[in-house]
Amino acid sequence: MPSLVDVQSLSKSFALKAPGEAPTRHFKALDDVSFTLNRPQRVGLIGPSGSGKSTLLRSLSGLIVADEGSGPITVMGRTVQADGRLGAEVRSARADLGMIAQQFNLVGRLSLFTNVALGLLGRIPPVRGLFGLWTAEEKQRVMQALDTVGIADKASQRAKTLSGGQQQRGAIARAIVQDARLLLADEPVASLDPVTARKVMELLVHLNEERGVGVIVTLHQVDYAMKYCDRILALKDGKIVYDGPSDGLSADRLTEIYGPEIEQAYWRDPS
Template sequence: MIKFEKVSKVYPNGYKALNNVTLEIEQGEFVAIIGLSGAGKSTLLRTINRMHDITDGKLTVHDREVNNLRGKELRRFRRKIGMVFQSFNLVTRTTVIKNVLTSRVPDMPLWKAIIGLYSKADKIIALEALDKVGILDKAYIRADQLSGGQQQRVALARTLAQKPEIILADEPVAALDPVTAGQVMDDFKKINKEMNISVLINIHHVDLALKYCDRVIGIRAGEIVYDGPSKDVDHEILKEIYGRELADNEVMGE
C-alpha cells in the first residue's frame, strides 16, 4: 500500500507543489493521475520513490516511512519501484537486450557490472521482460533502429527486469501517436493485471486515462480534487480538475 497522510511539498523557491495530500493506493491498482501542467502530478509520483523529499506529512510505502530511509536501505527500497519516463532514456547505439540488462546492474558484483558480464539468469529475466511487452524479436537489434513506441516498450521491459512491485510512469505516451499510445497503454494494463504490479501513470490524455485505468486521481494546484473510479468521471468532475474552458474544449476534444 502507498499511503499519503497530509503530505505537502514546497520547493526551495517557495513553490508549493503538493498541499495537504491524503490518499491510499492498494497493491495491484491501475491509477491515472490527471490535471493541468504544473498541478503537481509529477511531484506526486516522484515523492513515492523519493526522487523528491516531502516537506510535511507522512508518506509510507508497504508500511515503510519513505523519508526515513537512508543509504543501502533506500537503494533496496527503490529497486522495488520501477520508473518509466516520457523520454525513453535508452542507450540507442547498443542492443535492446543490453538496455534491458542495465536494470540488473545494481544486483551484480561491481567487477561484473564494469565489464558487462551478465549471468544466464539475468539474460533470461531480460528476455522474459521483452516477451511481456511483445518485442522479444527485437532483442538483438540496436535501439536506434526501433520506432518511438518500440523504444518505450524497451524502457518498460527494462523496468520489468527490476522485478518491481510498483511502476511509476511519468507521461509515458506523451511523445507517441494515438495508435502507438494505445498499444503502450495495453502493455501497462496487461502487466498490471497479470503480474499484480501497482501502476501509477501521470497522463495528459484524459481519454486514455478513462479507457485503461481503474481509478483516477485529479489534482489541481497541488490538491486532490477528485479520487474515484474512472467510470464515474463526468464533465462536471473534469471542470473541477481543469477549469471550465479546458474541460469544454481541450480535454473533451470538442
C-alpha cells in the same frame, strides 16, 4: 500486510528566484497530499499542467525530498522519506520500483538487450552488472521480457535506432526484468502517436492484471486515464480534488478540475 503505497500530509515547495538573486517567494507544488494504495491498482494521475503530478511521482521514489514537517511516504512498508529527509530504506524500496519516463531513459549507444538487462542491477553483484556478465538464466529473463512487449527481434539494435514506441516498450521490459512491484510512469505516452500510445497503455494493463504490478501513471490524456485506469487521482493547485473510480468522473467534475475549455479539448463526451 503493509500498503503498497502510503502517503501522509505530503507538501513540497519550490523557491522562485531570478538567476543570481535570492528567492523572492515560494511556489507550493504539493499541498498536504495524502492517499493510500492498498492493492496493485492502476492509478491515473490527472490534472492541469503545473498541478503537481510529476512532483508527486518523483516524491514517491525519493527523487524529490518533501518539505520539512511532511508526513512519511512508505512503499511496501519501507520509508522512502519523512519530515523532509530520505529514509534509511529508500534504496531497498527503489529496488521494487520501476520507473518509466516520457524521455524513455534508455542509453542510446547500448543495445536494447543491455538496456533491459540493466533492470537487474539492484539484484545482482555490482561487478557483474558493470561488465555485463549476465548468467544464462538472466539472459533468458531479458529475452522473455522483450518477447512480452513484442520487440524481441530488436534485442541487438542500439537503443537510439529504435522508434519512440519501441524505446518505451523497452523501458517497460526493463521494469519486468527488475521484477518491480510498483511501476511509476510519468507521461509515458505524451510523445507517441495514438496507435503506439494505446499499445503502451495496454502493456501497463497487462503488467497489472497478469503480473500483479501496481501502476501509477501521470497522463494529460483524460480519455486514456478513464479507459485504462481503474482509479483516478486528480490534482489541482497541488491538492487532491478527486480520488475515486474512473467511471465517477462526470463532465461536471472534469470541468471543475480543468475549466470549461475541457469540453473542446476532450475528444469524446466524458459523461
